[in-house]
Amino acid sequence: MRLVVTGREGQVVRSLMERAKGRAEVVALGRPALDLARPETIAPALADARPDIVVSAAAYTAVDQAEDEPERAFAVNATGAGAVAEAAARLGVPVIHLSTDYVFDGTKEHPYSEEDAPAPRSVYGASKLAGEEAVAAANPDHVILRTAWVYSPFGKNFVKTMLALAQTRDHLRVVDDQHGNPSAAHDIAEAVLAIVETWRRRAERRPRGVYHFAGSGETSWCGLARHALAVSRAAGGPHAEVEAITTAEYPTRAARPRNSRLDCRRFRADFGYLAPEWQTSLEAVVKRLLAEVV
Numbered sequence: 001m002r003l004v005v006t007g008r009e010g011q012v013v014r015s016l017m018e019r020a021k022g023r024a025e026v027v028a029l030g031r032p033a034l035d036l037a038r039p040e041t042i043a044p045a046l047a048d049a050r051p052d053i054v055v056s057a058a059a060y061t062a063v064d065q066a067e068d069e070p071e072r073a074f075a076v077n078a079t080g081a082g083a084v085a086e087a088a089a090r091l092g093v094p095v096i097h098l099s100t101d102y103v104f105d106g107t108k109e110h111p112y113s114e115e116d117a118p119a120p121r122s123v124y125g126a127s128k129l130a131g132e133e134a135v136a137a138a139n140p141d142h143v144i145l146r147t148a149w150v151y152s153p154f155g156k157n158f159v160k161t162m163l164a165l166a167q168t169r170d171h172l173r174v175v176d177d178q179h180g181n182p183s184a185a186h187d188i189a190e191a192v193l194a195i196v197e198t199w200r201r202r203a204e205r206r207p208r209g210v211y212h213f214a215g216s217g218e219t220s221w222c223g224l225a226r227h228a229l230a231v232s233r234a235a236g237g238p239h240a241e242v243e244a245i246t247t248a249e250y251p252t253r254a255a256r257p258r259n260s261r262l263d264c265r266r267f268r269a270d271f272g273y274l275a276p277e278w279q280t281s282l283e284a285v286v287k288r289l290l291a292e293v294v
């Protein structure tokens with residue numbers, strides 16, 4: 001089975017390359033050969049790579065910056081994502097497209113299910129929702145996999161930011177009134193592989209549609225920072241006290257949902273995989289980062 005993934009250095013791409021070893025072949029396509037902002041590059045690049053399944057993992061992920069360049073965010077996350085799904089459809093192959101909890105406005109009291117209506121509060125969230133719609137319209141043979149709060153040893157993410165800040169400061173302030181599900185990119189890679197395996201076994205009737213998949217359990221950004229730094233301290237790495245603050249005390253360009261917890265039961269029922277508790281996956285990533293960086 002040959003998976004062709006968009007993006008070369010993304011957190012999910014790199015985690016999938018690691019986890020797929022011996023289970024599936026992974027080819028990563030990125031700029032300049034495949035540039036989501038240049039739709040004419042997409043179909044030829046994908047055709048050359050001869051996918052059995054396309055994994056659409058590349059995206060414009062700078063949430064605050066997107067507020068200042070909405071055209072670029074939409075070009076990449078909506079038009080580009082739609083073109084990837086369309087190219088897959090032309091090749092007669094399914095697409096697994098990554099999306100986000102930020103499609104929700106965060107006003108719900110409980111975790112969001114796939115039935116809940118999206119209502120994004122940010123340009124990034126709106127561009128990703130438009131991408132979901134473009135993917136679904138272009139290729140009926142799809143899974144749109146919404147995940148959340150992704151961290152990993154790779155690229156840029158909140159956990160790495162907290163560890164880096166703790167190296168130079170002993171006091172951090174982090175919002176405690178936005179709740180979600182921290183998700184290790186390696187667990188998302190396992191979810192993608194669970195889809196691939198289920199599709200292989202049930203090629204004639206593939207489960208399709210929108211699914212939620214994120215780390216099990218829930219916390220706030222403050223809770224995530226505190227646990228990451230507690231693990232770091234215990235392993236001899238940097239530590240800082242984390243003060244719990246409100247969203248109003250930490251102004252950002254983009255509005256973020258107060259609650260974006262995802263109900264992942266449909267994914268587990270159809271693909272047989274549930275992510276580990278977020279603390280368990282976080283501990284492994286923090287320890288790996290400390291071993292690599294110091």
Ligand SMILES: NC(=O)C1=CN([C@@H]2O[C@H](COP(=O)(O)OP(=O)(O)OC[C@H]3O[C@@H](n4cnc5c(N)ncnc54)[C@H](OP(=O)(O)O)[C@@H]3O)[C@@H](O)[C@H]2O)C=CC1
Nearest residue numbers: 007008009010011012035036037058059061098147149150
């Ligand atoms: N990060 C998060 O917290 C969350 C992410 N998601 C979604 O999951 C998916 C994967 O996210 P993640 O792995 O964190 O992403 P990253 O931010 O780590 O990486 C983004 C990837 O997209 C690629 N990319 C960006 N612009 C273009 C372009 N114009 N043409 C081609 N490739 C491009 C980058 O390429 P290059 O390698 O060349 O830089 C990189 O590989 C995305 O769809 C994202 O929206 C969902 C929820 C949370």
Ligand SMILES: Cc1cn([C@H]2C[C@H](O)[C@@H](COP(=O)(O)OP(=O)(O)O[C@H]3O[C@@H](C)C(=O)[C@@H](O)[C@H]3O)O2)c(=O)[nH]c1=O
Nearest residue numbers: 061063100101102148149150158173174175221250256
């Ligand atoms: C760095 C920092 C952030 N914060 C707050 C700001 C914000 O509300 C929250 C998270 O900040 P970040 O900007 O790191 O995270 P953010 O870019 O919002 O992360 C999002 O990325 C996109 C791609 C997604 O799809 C989402 O699921 C989510 O993971 O923490 C603090 O309170 N203190 C701090 O020192």
Ligand SMILES: [Mg+2]
Nearest residue numbers: 061062063064
């Ligand atoms: Mg950010």
